[in-house]
Amino acid sequence: MIKDYKTVQNESNSEFTEKRSRFIGYCKPVTTEQEAVDFINSKRSEHWNATHNVYAYSLREGNIKRYSDDGEPSGTAGMPVLDVITKNEIYDVCIVVTRYFGGVLLGTGGLVRAYSQGAKVALDAGNVVMMQSCLMCQARCSYNQYGKVSSLIMEIGATIDDTVYEADVLIKFHIKPEYLDKLNKQLADATSGEIQAVSDSEKYFMSEVEK
Template sequence: MNKDYKTVAREASDEFVEKRSRFIGYVKPVKTEEEAVAFINQKRSEHWDARHNVYAYSLREGNIKRYSDDGEPSGTAGMPVLDVIVKNEIYDVCVVVTRYFGGVLLGTGGLVRAYSQGSKIALESGGIVLMQSCSLCEVSCSYNRYGKVSSLVMENGATIDDTIYESDVKIKFHIPPEQLSQLNKKLADATSGEVQAESDGESYFMTPLNS
């Protein structure tokens, strides 16, 4: 099972006007329903005078998905917001789309398009990122091998997190788990089997995505 997943990097917002109605899309990374509900309530409080505060959220833990039309016709608001999240395969995220009514009815299709757009611009403003599960590793080598070893680490898909200079040099790095054995083979070939990287657990690291 692939542990990697997409989410957003930060809390953010964007807005647009459609036939005099103002739509504000808000997004926040969340891990729990409590965090999602707190964010929704915060936006409801900020925009108590808005006609609608529509929301949707998707959580990895328990594969939980919730949405609300908040008074808009059924299926025209909350579900379109959630659909954008689901189609982009984004998790641990909450989106609130606030609408200040401008006096012109948008119709069913217009509402679906507007709330989809509100969700889309909110997610884009939050910065969609890949959370990649990586092995936390370290490798020790003599000073005269340091240049070669550090180069091999970086050339084989790893990112160096820290370098400690003691009697030997210790390089701490993270790497996608499936690439560790290839790196260790290269290290063994380059050092006559003297240098090997050791893994000590896993953690998630954020990689920006263009889309």
């Protein structure tokens, strides 16, 4: 399974009009096919009178990707929505693009562009974020060592989550897996081998995607 990945932060929607047809793009973070199907069905129920409810979704677990044109000409709707998801390397997301026909035919190219736009505005509204796998770590040091140890932890790019002041100091932090060995070498050099950080679990943390 993919380690670090992009997904959407929020369930959201956005809409636009193209040649009198109304398009509404919806997106939602999902982790299972059942969640995706439930979301699709909820939008079909909400927009029972729409001309089309096109969808696509992509899941990390099993690398599952599905789409439907929902009555639009083959290849003009569901696949363009899925293309937007896959080209942006976004996972655990479901997009539904609802269309109310406005009486003007868009043509094959026009449909592809409209459904692609529906997917893009939905993703923008949902706020694409990066989910990064990090090691949950801790390091124990004396009060005299605390300033140096905490500085090294932050300088390498780790984030301190908690500091417990007891007979000594326990620093709890999360760090990208590839940085732990380097940090431990720096800690050993700075404390004559007295301090080592240890990891007990792994967790995902959300960060902004660089535009």
